[in-house]
Amino acid sequence: MVEDTPRTPAATATLRPNALGFVDALAIGLNATSPAYSLAAVIGPIVALVGVHAPGVMLASFVPMVLIASAFYYLNRADPDCGTTFSWVTRALGPTAGWLGGWAITMTGVLVVGSLADVAVHFGLLAVGLDGWAGNTLIRQTLTVLVIVTMAALCVRDTQAAARLQNVLVLLQTLCLFVFAAVALYRVHAGTGSLDALRPSVGWLDPFGAGGTALTGGLLLGVFVYWGWESAVNLAEETTDPSSTPGRAGIWSTVVLLATYVSVAFAVVAYAGTGYLTAHADDEEAVFASLAREALGGWDWIVLLAVATSALASTQTTIIPASRTALSMARRHALPRRFGLIHPRYRTPAVSTWWVAGTATVWYLLIHRISENALADSLTALSLLIAFYYALTGIACAVYHRRRLTSGVRAFLFIGAGPLVGAGMLVWLLAEAVIDMADPANSSGGTSWFGLGPPLVIALGLSLVGLLVMLARRAASGAFWAERPTVHEAPDDGPKASRPGSPGPLDDAEPEVGGRAVTGRR
Secondary structure: OOOOOOOHHHOOOOOOOOEEOOOHHHHHHHHOHHOOOOOHHHHHHHHHHHHHHHHHHHHHHHHHHHHHHHHHHHHHHHOOOOOOOHHHHHHHHHEEEEEEHHHHHHHHHHHHHHHHHHHHHHHHHHOOOOOHHOOHHHHHHHHHHHHHHHHHHHHHHHHHHHHHHEEEEHHHHHHHHHHHHHHHHHHHOOOOOOOOOOOOOOHOOOOOOHHHHHHHHHHHHHHHHOHHHHHHHHHHEEEOOOHHHHHHHHHHHHHHHHHHHHHOOOOHHHHHHHHHHOOOOOHHHHHHHHHHHHHHHOOOOHHHHHHHHHHHHEEEEEEHHHHHHHHHHHHHOOOHHHHHHHOOOOOOOHHHHHHHHHHHHHHHHHHHHOOOHHHHHHHHHHHHHHHHHHHHHHHHHHHHHHHHHHOHHHHHHHHHHHHHHHHHHHHHHHHHHHHHHOEEEEEEEOOEEEEHHHHHHHHHHHHHHHHHHHHHHHHHHHHHHHHHOOOOOOOOOOOOOHHHHHHOOOOHHOEEEEEEEOOOOO
16 A cells, blocks of 8 residues: 655655756766776686686676666666666566565665775775785774775765765775786786786787686676676766766776776786786785785885775765665655655765675674685675666566567667666676575585575575565555556657656656555655
8 A cells, every 4th residue: 555654854755856966977887887996806707717708708708797887878868767677677577576676676775885995994094004004804804894884874975975085096096906907917018017917918818718617707807897887877866967977977987998998907817927916816915915015015005095085985985786776666655664764954865885794794794703715705695686686677678669679770789788788787697696696615615505505695695685575565555566667759859857756757657546646756
């Protein structure tokens, strides 16, 4: 039934329109991927799998990402909703699929925010020479919780100030990465490196050089590296030209990330060689912290600062999609109304932001008490949730715009075929990941939970909790589940209604429950 609680100022407030421009959205999309930290986390494991072809895997991983980015762009043009995948999949495939997609997005935030804040603290302490503090668990956890609270407070208080901070952080970490790459490549060319340097080759861009099985594992890691660029689209209702700016920012984010990842991968592989990277595949600190000392000497703080700022920025930007998705779900009665409350002064989703930050903090502290491996396994479980909701979005794009696919070659390729191919690749990777994670020997430390790898247990457990919450919510209020899939009729030049907070192009035909219209927005 429809909830009839009285409207409060927070319930009637809307997100602040025109608060962000293209550059702000681009910076947020880039920082949400945490480029420096992502490279530190995966370059070793990727090299262990594919050797010198790591740059090629980075290039191959870009393909499904840019295809899904195209889906985000065209779906956002039709429906600039801060709930992104949740809203679009609901319209195209129905409420149940949409709800599960929204749940996956919120859970990715819960799983990774604490780990990102922990990395920011750890590498930040190393950058300023406080190695003893970095190795003290109590100090690290205390500072990590403080970072999460601070970033959440900034998200609540001022979206524009948060965006300005993101602009500074993305510039800082990108500059640091390129300085590191340039110095490393110069030392390889000059023959002054202290490790087993290799001469870069164009052949390194061939992702198939190491074989199919190795490529599959590398692509799974590559999906994690690119994940997060869509955070810009979750800010659609707060950007200028909401039907275009967020989608363009998302696409350009993937392009900038491609250039960053391929160039740094070339530099790292060339300077360190495959033996060093393979030997330290499970130690992100050794890959970037130790390698930075080797390449830069006393200037190693540059790379340490890059990783710290990268993780700090991503701590904040990862809260954004999870909180905005919860807001969108609450506006359509898919979650309790309180998750949709907007701060009347700051015009931000205060309740959902603090809920994401609080839940992520509890998860971080809880999983740390189990073991360090459990924290790593929770991050590995992310790949399943990411592949799931990205694939849903690609399918939803083709289904939602199905009547436009025969209108021209461009529409067929970029709205239909491209997103479907991207979704197909992600479904294949998802299946491969499930098979791989089912074997406990492939998990961190080779541990077993219920006869399965811990990452798969975590992903399945969160999915089961999501199903139970969905059933409970449907029993409490079935309004959202009365919605039916629809088809988009708008022309190529944009949506029928793109004003933030206004009804979308299909909201003129909302279903009715109990004689009252069930609207998609407030």
